[in-house]
Amino acid sequence: MLAAPVDEVPEGAGLVHEPKWDGWRVIAFRDDDGVYLQSRAGRNLSTYFPDITRAIRAAVPVGAVLDGELIVFERGRTSFAQLQRRITAGRGLLRLARECPAHYVLFDLLADAGGQLLLNLPLSERRARLERLLVDAPPQLTLTPQTTDMREVWDWLTNWTVATGIEGVVTKRSTSRYEPGRRGWWKYRTRITTEAVAGGVTGSLRDPATVLLGRRDRRGRLRYTGRTHPLNGAQREELAGALSPLRAAQRRGAPVLHPWPEPLPASWSGQLERPEPLRYVQVEPSLVVEIEADVAFEHQRWRHRVRYVRALPGVSVYDVPLLLGEEEGYFGEP
Template sequence: MVLKPPMEPMLAQARETVPSAGVLPGNLAFEAKFDGYRCLLFTPARRGGPTLLQSRRGSLIQRHFPDLVTAARQLPHGLVLDGEVVVWSQDQLSFEALQRRASAGGRTVAQLADAMPAHFIAFDVLQIDGQELLAEPYERRRAALEGLFRERGLSPPWTLCPMTTDPAVAQEWLTSWTEVPGVEGLVIKGMGQRYLPGARGWFKVRRRDTTEAIIGGITGTLRRPQILVLGRYDEDGRLRAVGRTTPLKPDAAVRLADHLHPAGPDHPWTGVRFTATWGSREPLDPILVVPDLVAEVSADTAIDRGAWRHPLRFVRPRLDVTVADVPMFGEGVQPSSG
């Protein structure tokens, strides 16, 4: 069987902690998890055919990344790679720059490719020389991927995803590497695992830290809040939305209810439109509350233009601090102040 798009990539299920040995087939392998666009790359079976880039949802996106298509001439025919497309901007990975690349059209595409070149971080090979490898264990696929990089002398924009089988090294990556913007955590695989398109057979662990934000709105009711809409003040004194929480547990909702008060018409978010999730158009109609209550939340490292892309987890109300103690808008995840 020759693989071709559209094809579902294998997925990972989220976990809070690094799993122990035995939960997946074979010994565990730990890969660095990058904050980019999941992408399958297909080189043509023969000279003259097109190189295709497929998004996680099955869309063909190669027209947005002509620099990767040109660089794919270094790759052998009949190759399928699984990986992450990322963009470097100002010496760090930038999800905002990647979004611009992925949505550009016309002459802007080439201009952005020159100014913000894309890189492909390969973590799996699904087909090589026209022979599909889905039934091969991850250990053999990884060896084939490493051999491809070694034999072809691949260099940027092609990057081999870092991998280790040492849990201590993986824990160090989770602690230190995630200080770098664009590195989220770990993906954990079994060395004996087959590649199962569409299945959530891997695990992913994101680094999470506690920080504070101001409760500016809620969904539900004042007596039984469901989701918190959070903000931080910027340098101009404006309260800027930075994210929303996952649904509150009943006991947390009860703890908050006595401290929430309906806002008047002078609330800084009066007239502001909110969406239900990051990147969606589904409207969210929160009840605005007096922005004087601080929440401690658990957040991952995926931040875009000062806001968290993934839902935050409410930890507790911070009745011992004021809004003046909350980090400023754009400061990202900061250690909890107590």
């Protein structure tokens, strides 16, 4: 079952709210042969999470089917990069699992012991059965918080997003059945308003399509940190009038060019739908722009595209917050 995006957290009788975790959505099947972890795309992830399959074998009865989110904490915050390392760890997988153990945050029970299907039961009953199933479960299997209190929801959105890395809130009807493939839930992503430096554009200098963004690290180097959604007509016109072409500076007799390579390496983009390098136009990295971004990031870059708001020609690039993760409060203001 899926969630439709919304601009506000729904309120009303019969609605319950849960944190939206920044991880991998996984359905876990406990059968006679062990445990099968299936990603949202249908991929078998069982091999990469021996710590989770071991916990499920020990605590979950044969026939049960669980729905939840795989997460890994790093320095007290969810780390999407650590999840990805599980896939590429190779022979170091067991060591990685010991050093950065995963957690399976559970929010639904689709089948009970013996394979009894629960899809047609209301969410409240499925939740009650899930709570009973997890009474003696190890810490790696965690029941997600759930509330009807909007004060608690706002606490999650204002405090948990920065402290633990949740992306927002998922809202569900307590009476709803589980309908695979249907967007019968709602998801609200926390977004913040902040600043970044425009370091390049796709399209052209006169007609920019998207903006490539950067922030400085503690050494003063401008590092690539993300890309915007496509600009609308008014934004293209505004930005075209504010950008400056790249000017080569001189340092010790050698030209100092742009701090990023062109094309942008595929590994920098973080976009699964764009595995090839990204061609772009380098610009003078002197313009600050205001953006709206969610709180999901990896490798010190925003993982999802951000929304361009406006150019800030009167703001110095040295007034922009430091690179993601290098300054307290680096997310900006909710």
